[in-house]
Amino acid sequence: MIAPLEEGHVGGYSVAYGREDIYFPVYVTAALAAIFLAAAWITGALYWLPLAAAAAGFTYYNIPLLETGRPTVGANQYGIFIQAFGLIRWRAIARIDLVEIAERAMTIHELQIALDAPIGSALVADWRKRPAYRVLMRLPWRMDHRGVVRVDLEPFDRAPDEIHRTVLRMWRYYRS
Incomplete structure:
Protein backbone atom coordinates (compact mmCIF):
# COMPACT_ATOMS: atom_id res chain seq x y z
CA MET A 1 0.00 0.00 0.00
CA ILE A 2 1.18 3.48 -0.79
CA ALA A 3 2.05 5.70 2.18
CA PRO A 4 -0.37 8.44 3.24
CA LEU A 5 -2.69 9.38 0.42
CA GLU A 6 -4.70 11.93 2.30
CA GLU A 7 -5.01 15.29 0.63
CA GLY A 8 -3.23 17.17 3.39
CA HIS A 9 -0.29 14.75 3.81
CA VAL A 10 1.29 14.17 0.42
CA GLY A 11 4.97 14.98 1.03
CA GLY A 12 7.52 15.82 -1.65
CA TYR A 13 7.57 19.10 -3.56
CA SER A 14 4.53 21.29 -3.08
CA VAL A 15 3.32 24.81 -3.71
CA ALA A 16 0.54 26.71 -1.99
CA TYR A 17 -1.36 29.87 -2.77
CA GLY A 18 0.80 32.93 -2.18
CA ARG A 19 -0.10 35.69 0.24
CA GLU A 20 -0.24 38.84 -1.88
CA GLU A 67 -5.47 29.03 2.56
CA THR A 68 -1.80 29.84 2.11
CA GLY A 69 -0.33 27.06 4.25
CA ARG A 70 -2.15 24.17 2.55
CA PRO A 71 -0.32 22.33 -0.28
CA THR A 72 -2.32 22.88 -3.47
CA VAL A 73 -0.19 21.40 -6.25
CA GLY A 74 2.99 19.37 -6.15
CA ALA A 75 4.69 16.08 -6.76
CA ASN A 76 6.15 13.15 -4.88
CA GLN A 77 7.52 9.72 -5.78
CA TYR A 78 4.04 8.46 -6.73
CA GLY A 79 2.99 11.26 -9.06
CA ILE A 80 1.58 14.76 -9.30
CA PHE A 81 -1.03 15.80 -6.77
CA ILE A 82 -3.59 18.52 -7.22
CA GLN A 83 -5.91 19.66 -4.47
CA ALA A 84 -9.51 18.49 -4.97
CA PHE A 85 -8.43 16.33 -7.95
CA GLY A 86 -6.11 13.59 -6.80
CA LEU A 87 -2.72 11.99 -7.23
CA ILE A 88 -1.90 11.28 -10.88
CA ARG A 89 0.60 8.45 -11.29
CA TRP A 90 3.74 9.26 -13.29
CA ARG A 91 3.22 6.57 -15.93
CA ALA A 92 -0.24 7.90 -16.79
CA ILE A 93 1.20 11.27 -17.88
CA ALA A 94 1.97 11.75 -21.59
CA ARG A 95 3.45 15.25 -21.29
CA ILE A 96 3.70 18.27 -19.01
CA ASP A 97 3.66 21.70 -20.66
CA LEU A 98 3.86 25.28 -19.46
CA VAL A 99 1.58 27.38 -21.65
CA GLU A 100 1.35 31.16 -21.71
CA ILE A 101 -2.12 32.51 -22.41
CA ALA A 102 -2.57 36.18 -23.27
CA GLU A 103 -5.68 37.48 -21.56
CA ARG A 104 -6.58 41.14 -21.94
CA ALA A 105 -3.62 43.10 -20.54
CA MET A 106 -1.87 40.20 -18.80
CA THR A 107 -0.29 36.83 -19.44
CA ILE A 108 -1.48 33.79 -17.53
CA HIS A 109 0.72 30.72 -17.10
CA GLU A 110 -0.96 27.36 -17.14
CA LEU A 111 0.49 23.94 -16.34
CA GLN A 112 -1.07 21.44 -18.73
CA ILE A 113 -0.80 17.77 -17.83
CA ALA A 114 -1.83 15.47 -20.70
CA LEU A 115 -2.95 12.03 -19.57
CA ASP A 116 -2.11 8.77 -21.36
CA ALA A 117 -4.74 6.74 -19.56
CA PRO A 118 -8.40 7.14 -18.62
CA ILE A 119 -8.92 9.18 -15.47
CA GLY A 120 -10.01 6.14 -13.46
CA SER A 121 -6.70 4.34 -13.96
CA ALA A 122 -4.55 7.49 -13.99
CA LEU A 123 -5.38 8.44 -10.40
CA VAL A 124 -3.63 6.69 -7.53
CA ALA A 125 -5.85 8.63 -5.12
CA ASP A 126 -9.08 10.30 -6.19
CA TRP A 127 -9.89 13.49 -4.24
CA ARG A 128 -12.58 14.82 -6.58
CA LYS A 129 -15.35 14.07 -4.09
CA ARG A 130 -15.26 17.03 -1.73
CA PRO A 131 -17.10 17.85 1.48
CA ALA A 132 -20.47 19.53 0.94
CA TYR A 133 -19.28 22.86 2.32
CA ARG A 134 -16.47 23.04 -0.32
CA VAL A 135 -18.51 22.06 -3.38
CA LEU A 136 -18.99 25.62 -4.67
CA MET A 137 -15.46 26.85 -3.84
CA ARG A 138 -12.74 27.59 -6.38
CA LEU A 139 -10.81 24.65 -7.80
CA PRO A 140 -7.13 24.96 -8.74
CA TRP A 141 -7.70 22.77 -11.83
CA ARG A 142 -9.98 22.16 -14.76
CA MET A 143 -10.02 19.39 -17.32
CA ASP A 144 -10.79 19.62 -21.01
CA HIS A 145 -12.37 17.01 -23.26
CA ARG A 146 -8.99 15.71 -24.51
CA GLY A 147 -7.91 14.51 -21.08
CA VAL A 148 -5.64 17.47 -20.30
CA VAL A 149 -5.63 18.72 -16.73
CA ARG A 150 -5.05 22.49 -16.65
CA VAL A 151 -3.74 24.28 -13.56
CA ASP A 152 -3.49 28.09 -13.43
CA LEU A 153 -0.09 28.83 -11.86
CA GLU A 154 -0.51 32.57 -11.24
CA PRO A 155 -1.87 32.46 -7.67
CA PHE A 156 0.91 30.25 -6.30
CA ASP A 157 3.85 31.23 -4.10
CA ARG A 158 6.48 30.11 -6.63
CA ALA A 159 7.27 31.26 -10.17
CA PRO A 160 5.45 29.32 -12.94
CA ASP A 161 8.68 28.34 -14.71
CA GLU A 162 10.15 27.02 -11.44
CA ILE A 163 7.06 24.89 -10.80
CA HIS A 164 7.16 23.54 -14.36
CA ARG A 165 10.90 22.77 -14.25
CA THR A 166 10.64 20.95 -10.92
CA VAL A 167 7.61 18.87 -11.87
CA LEU A 168 9.11 18.06 -15.29
CA ARG A 169 12.39 17.00 -13.70
CA MET A 170 10.57 14.76 -11.21
CA TRP A 171 8.43 13.27 -14.01
CA ARG A 172 11.52 12.37 -16.03
CA TYR A 173 13.25 10.89 -12.96
CA TYR A 174 10.39 8.81 -11.60
CA ARG A 175 9.10 7.68 -14.99
CA SER A 176 12.42 6.10 -15.96
Missing part, protein backbone atom coordinates in the same frame (compact mmCIF):
# COMPACT_ATOMS: atom_id res chain seq x y z
CA ASP A 21 -2.28 41.98 -2.32
CA ILE A 22 -4.12 40.22 -5.16
CA TYR A 23 -6.41 38.58 -2.60
CA PHE A 24 -7.33 41.88 -1.01
CA PRO A 25 -10.68 41.86 -2.89
CA VAL A 26 -11.70 38.72 -0.99
CA TYR A 27 -11.41 40.61 2.30
CA VAL A 28 -13.13 43.67 0.81
CA THR A 29 -16.11 41.65 -0.45
CA ALA A 30 -16.40 39.91 2.93
CA ALA A 31 -16.57 43.33 4.58
CA LEU A 32 -19.10 44.51 1.98
CA ALA A 33 -21.26 41.46 2.62
CA ALA A 34 -21.26 42.26 6.35
CA ILE A 35 -22.03 45.94 5.67
CA PHE A 36 -24.90 45.13 3.29
CA LEU A 37 -26.31 42.59 5.74
CA ALA A 38 -26.10 45.13 8.56
CA ALA A 39 -27.78 47.75 6.34
CA ALA A 40 -30.62 45.31 5.60
CA TRP A 41 -30.99 44.55 9.30
CA ILE A 42 -30.91 48.18 10.45
CA THR A 43 -33.08 49.70 7.73
CA GLY A 44 -35.36 46.73 7.22
CA ALA A 45 -35.03 47.24 3.45
CA LEU A 46 -34.78 43.96 1.54
CA TYR A 47 -32.97 45.46 -1.47
CA TRP A 48 -29.69 45.18 0.50
CA LEU A 49 -29.96 41.39 0.71
CA PRO A 50 -29.14 40.59 -2.96
CA LEU A 51 -26.06 42.78 -2.68
CA ALA A 52 -25.05 41.00 0.54
CA ALA A 53 -25.64 37.60 -1.08
CA ALA A 54 -23.56 38.50 -4.15
CA ALA A 55 -20.66 39.76 -2.03
CA ALA A 56 -20.85 36.74 0.27
CA GLY A 57 -20.97 34.39 -2.74
CA PHE A 58 -17.82 35.94 -4.24
CA THR A 59 -16.07 35.66 -0.88
CA TYR A 60 -17.15 32.04 -0.38
CA TYR A 61 -16.00 31.03 -3.89
CA ASN A 62 -12.54 32.56 -3.34
CA ILE A 63 -11.87 31.34 0.23
CA PRO A 64 -9.31 28.72 -1.00
CA LEU A 65 -7.06 31.61 -2.10
CA LEU A 66 -6.67 32.52 1.56
